[in-house]
Amino acid sequence: MSEPLALRRPRVALRAGQRALLPLLGILLLGAIFNANGAFFRWQTHAALLREVSVYGILACGMTVVIVSGGIDLAVGSLLGLCAVSFALLTLPLGLPAALALVAVLALGAAAGALAGFLIARLQLPPFIVTLALLVFARGLAKQLSGGQKVSTYLQGADGQFSRLAVPELYSQLDARVLGGNLSVVTLVFAACAGLSWVVLQRQRVGRYLYALGGNAQAARLSGVPVRATLCFAYAFSGFCAAVAGICQAAQELQGDPETGAGYELDAIAMVVLGGTRLSGGSGGIGWTVIGVLTLGYLQKVLSLNAFSSELRLMLTGVILVLALLFQRKSTPS
Amino acid sequence: MHTRRGWFAGVALGLGLLALSCERKSAAPVGTGGASTSTGGPAPKPFLIGVSQSNLGEPYRVQMNADLAREAKAHPELSLVFKDAQNDSLRQRAQVEELVSQGVQLLIISPKEGAPLTAPVAAVYDQGMPVIVLDRRVEGDRFSVFIGPDNRRIGQAAGKWAVSALAGKGKLVELEGLMTSSPARERHDGFWEGVQREQNPGIEVLFSADTQWLEPNARREMESALAAHPHIDLVFAHNDPGAHGAYLAAKAAGREQEMKFIGIDALPQEGVQYVRDGWLDVTFAYSTCAKEAIDTALALRDQRPVPKEIIVGTRRFEAGNVAQGGVPIEGL
Numbered sequence: 001m002s003e004p005l006a007l008r009r010p011r012v013a014l015r016a017g018q019r020a021l022l023p024l025l026g027i028l029l030l031g032a033i034f035n036a037n038g039a040f041f042r043w044q045t046h047a048a049l050l051r052e053v054s055v056y057g058i059l060a061c062g063m064t065v066v067i068v069s070g071g072i073d074l075a076v077g078s079l080l081g082l083c084a085v086s087f088a089l090l091t092l093p094l095g096l097p098a099a100l101a102l103v104a105v106l107a108l109g110a111a112a113g114a115l116a117g118f119l120i121a122r123l124q125l126p127p128f129i130v131t132l133a134l135l136v137f138a139r140g141l142a143k144q145l146s147g148g149q150k151v152s153t154y155l156q157g158a159d160g161q162f163s164r165l166a167v168p169e170l171y172s173q174l175d176a177r178v179l180g181g182n183l184s185v186v187t188l189v190f191a192a193c194a195g196l197s198w199v200v201l202q203r204q205r206v207g208r209y210l211y212a213l214g215g216n217a218q219a220a221r222l223s224g225v226p227v228r229a230t231l232c233f234a235y236a237f238s239g240f241c242a243a244v245a246g247i248c249q250a251a252q253e254l255q256g257d258p259e260t261g262a263g264y265e266l267d268a269i270a271m272v273v274l275g276g277t278r279l280s281g282g283s284g285g286i287g288w289t290v291i292g293v294l295t296l297g298y299l300q301k302v303l304s305l306n307a308f309s310s311e312l313r314l315m316l317t318g319v320i321l322v323l324a325l326l327f328q329r330k331s332t333p334s
Numbered sequence: 335m336h337t338r339r340g341w342f343a344g345v346a347l348g349l350g351l352l353a354l355s356c357e358r359k360s361a362a363p364v365g366t367g368g369a370s371t372s373t374g375g376p377a378p379k380p381f382l383i384g385v386s387q388s389n390l391g392e393p394y395r396v397q398m399n400a401d402l403a404r405e406a407k408a409h410p411e412l413s414l415v416f417k418d419a420q421n422d423s424l425r426q427r428a429q430v431e432e433l434v435s436q437g438v439q440l441l442i443i444s445p446k447e448g449a450p451l452t453a454p455v456a457a458v459y460d461q462g463m464p465v466i467v468l469d470r471r472v473e474g475d476r477f478s479v480f481i482g483p484d485n486r487r488i489g490q491a492a493g494k495w496a497v498s499a500l501a502g503k504g505k506l507v508e509l510e511g512l513m514t515s516s517p518a519r520e521r522h523d524g525f526w527e528g529v530q531r532e533q534n535p536g537i538e539v540l541f542s543a544d545t546q547w548l549e550p551n552a553r554r555e556m557e558s559a560l561a562a563h564p565h566i567d568l569v570f571a572h573n574d575p576g577a578h579g580a581y582l583a584a585k586a587a588g589r590e591q592e593m594k595f596i597g598i599d600a601l602p603q604e605g606v607q608y609v610r611d612g613w614l615d616v617t618f619a620y621s622t623c624a625k626e627a628i629d630t631a632l633a634l635r636d637q638r639p640v641p642k643e644i645i646v647g648t649r650r651f652e653a654g655n656v657a658q659g660g661v662p663i664e665g666l
Contacts, residue, residue: 152604254582260550309544
């Protein structure tokens with residue numbers, strides 16, 4: 001089953017993508033019907049949606065690379081929190097230049113991911129457990145570093161009085177809008193991450209290695225794919241994306257919250273799968289993940305615009321996720 | 335295979351050691367008195383207090399522990415031992431038993447949930463040890479004192495403020511906390527009792543959503559509210575981070591001047607600073623009750639009479655009074 005699929009990969013991916021479009025179109029149609037007094041037809045609603053999904057989308061970019069390789073990365077939400085706290089700590093109380101902090105935090109994310117990749121590739125531990133351990137560890141470290149409190153722009157002195165810290169311009173630059181206030185900068189960051197993932201998966205040798213590894217690990221190993229390096233790269237890339245997302249989150253909240261990003265990994269996985277990338281690896285691609293991101297984002301937006309109760313939202317999200325996946329599978333050629 | 339297992343054991347051991355060291359750190363006594371209880375030396379006689387905290391994930395609870403430690407510092411004979419139950423009732427139950435066997439002389443507990451911790455608290459109380467229950471209640475009356483703020487009354491104060499700020503007429507957005515948690519429900523109920531809708535029919539809810547206390551969620555919901563409604567007079571958020579998320583959304587839409595913002599909690603590094611910055615119109619303190627807890631602990635130690643229940647009042651913080659530390663609210 002997996003071998004012919006691996007051989008026909010480009011065509012299968014295309015079909016998966018076409019199928020991924022249908023749930024998105026269905027949800028857009030729902031939005032047009034339940035348009036909340038025409039709010040759905042205003043561009044600002046869509047600009048807001050594109051901002052809201054960006055952080056999740058950035059995580060989903062890294063997640064796609066990991067899932068294509070046949071793995072899973074549960075640590076991205078916690079890493080996001082750790083990186084948000086680290087970035088806020090470095091820039092606010094410690095007052096480091098934003099550029100330096102940016103590089104340090106991106107390196108931290110990539111290093112944490114690479115460590116997970118090392119444990120998975122070199123010691124052959126299951127990705128589920130390794131990244132679960134990193135999930136717990138990174139959240140603990142975020143709380144330890146921040147002392148359990150949000151790292152904010154207010155610093156308490158020895159006398160108990162609060163002083164306001166200077167906020168580096170990078171914060172407002174990341175949370176700004178461009179093109180006449182029509183597009184958020186974080187959306188552009190998401191687009192850049194998606195572009196980078198596309199280059200990695202489609203235009204680099206490592207991309208072919210990743211697909212080969214996810215399609216059939218044994219065959220890939222025998223045909224000379226550098227398995228350890230490739231896996232390390234996949235998780236490091238995912239960690240890097242989590243760091244980018246963490247910096248965007250800190251910039252948008254104007255603080256480093258050690259609790260932020262909890263549960264985001266599940267949204268990121270759902271987005272990747274909604275795009276038609278198989279959890280078993282070896283297929284799919286970033287373009288379809290972007291569609292998955294928009295599908296889940298628009299679903300949340302339509303429910304939110306119409307002020308559905310949270311209970312109903314959770315149930316509807318579950319039902320629609322299953323329907324979307326069933327719909328994809330039904331049209332799979334047997 | 336052997337080496338792989340060895341690696342795994344090493345990693346597990348490392349993680350375990352790390353967890354242990356964290357645990358030890360958080361359980362370290364605060365204050366100048368030693369952890370030993372047996373010495374009956376000259377005054378001041380050391381007095382060991384065990385503090386069982388339900389979790390340290392919420393900034394409010396981190397603040398509560400910090401406030402307790404600060405208040406205890408003024409009394410050098412007091413020594414505090416903290417335990418964090420990490421939001422797990424059974425772990426908290428075990429930690430209560432640990433504290434007792436560690437020889438604490440008084441227990442302060444902020445329980446995760448009332449029902450599962452009623453029996454452990456009662457068992458400690460029946461041994462003759464004074465128990466102060468903080469913030470959340472346990473069932474029955476087998477504890478010494480309950481000390482807590484009243485979410486419903488805080489909600490009522492916020493509702494009254496909203497009516498007077500809107501002069502009885504206006505469109506509002508309510509950004510709720512986690513509605514399955516009792517603070518969110520009580521703040522919601524109290525708010526609408528304070529608004530008295532029968533007498534103020536001009537107050538209209540445009541939009542309400544559950545934010546689970548989270549700022550990113552509040553910002554997202556507020557963006558939807560802004561998109562669906564061309565005019566909003568007031569945002570009532572169940573916590574200050576929710577108000578902050580709403581403010582950021584309104585600011586991005588260039589509509590932050592159009593509406594007033596109400597928050598709750600007034601933590602010194604959050605809500606109070608937001609009022610100081612000028613965008614948050616009002617916030618109501620949800621006290622950590624630390625001063626009351628330490629005062630009560632001293633009274634219990636000296637066997638002075640204490641009431642069974644102490645409801646700690648709220649303070650209102652607005653631009654005009656934030657420099658003076660807010661004003662107490664009458665009748666609360």
